[in-house]
Amino acid sequence: MRKKVIAGNWKMNMLPNEAIQFIEELAPLVKDTKNEVVLCVPYTDLFYALLTAQNTNIKIGAQNMHFEEKGAYTGEVSAQMLKSINAQYVIIGHSERRQYFNETDETVNKKIKAAFENGLKPIVCVGETLEQREAGETTDIITKQTKLALEGLTEEQVKNIIIAYEPIWAIGTGKTATSEDANNSIKSIREEICRNYGQNASDSVIIQYGGSVKSSNAKELFEMSDIDGGLVGGASLKAEEFSKIVNFNDFGNGEKNH
Ligand code: 13P
Numbered sequence: 001m002r003k004k005v006i007a008g009n010w011k012m013n014m015l016p017n018e019a020i021q022f023i024e025e026l027a028p029l030v031k032d033t034k035n036e037v038v039l040c041v042p043y044t045d046l047f048y049a050l051l052t053a054q055n056t057n058i059k060i061g062a063q064n065m066h067f068e069e070k071g072a073y074t075g076e077v078s079a080q081m082l083k084s085i086n087a088q089y090v091i092i093g094h095s096e097r098r099q100y101f102n103e104t105d106e107t108v109n110k111k112i113k114a115a116f117e118n119g120l121k122p123i124v125c126v127g128e129t130l131e132q133r134e135a136g137e138t139t140d141i142i143t144k145q146t147k148l149a150l151e152g153l154t155e156e157q158v159k160n161i162i163i164a165y166e167p168i169w170a171i172g173t174g175k176t177a178t179s180e181d182a183n184n185s186i187k188s189i190r191e192e193i194c195r196n197y198g199q200n201a202s203d204s205v206i207i208q209y210g211g212s213v214k215s216s217n218a219k220e221l222f223e224m225s226d227i228d229g230g231l232v233g234g235a236s237l238k239a240e241e242f243s244k245i246v247n248f249n250d251f252g253n254g255e256k257n258h
Helices: 016-030 043-053 079-084 095-100 105-117 130-134 138-150 155-159 179-197 199-204 215-222 239-246
Strands: 005-009 036-040 058-062 089-092 121-126 162-165 206-210 229-232
Touching (some): 005 162, 016 058, 016 239, 043 058, 079 105, 089 105, 105 138, 155 199, 179 199, 179 206, 179 215
Parallel strands (some): 058 089, 162 206
């Protein structure tokens, strides 16, 4: 049985004092969950977040990293640096980085390898644009992104990766993919992994959905057969709302938790 992983992506939000306050508020609200709880925070919050989350079940990650270990790359942060302060996760290839910061399938692949070499767990994002979706290219795009991202990884590494399927048109727009649509896209990613790494890897890999997840739609999405939790943007900025998403299993069938 795959675990559900609920990860918050704070993007460029939250000052250190806000991060500390958030985690102090969130910790008691999620302490009994059997789901994995992760917060991917800005670099400037990492140290404070890690200290505050000590002795809780909240894991902390970054939102990006460079693939080189060190050197003349002004402004960049390496996997080794993240690991040195005990960060555990790192988001790689978010669509905002692909769109605004020239992230490519090739750099995504290099970053994933560097993350594994340094003991970080990558959360790798794939997803189609609205035009690609309307042109019927969704499956092609997301399976190709997946294939290129994972190229050269071992089966063991693939089993340990987290993939976040985030349709770009659903990010920050309030529009979510229907749970059936999201599940089908995620199934196609799993099939791609099965073709390249075998059934075992495909059954083990955690694949999240991301894009306007909130407490009122989390349960429906996360209970689908192939959706193993979510990568949550806007709704991860309020501790109570995020805790309801983390605790989605506690709400009865059909009950909406606003
Ligand atoms: P929203 O939840 O704000 O749509 O953002 C999704 C996202 O990009 C998470 O990485």
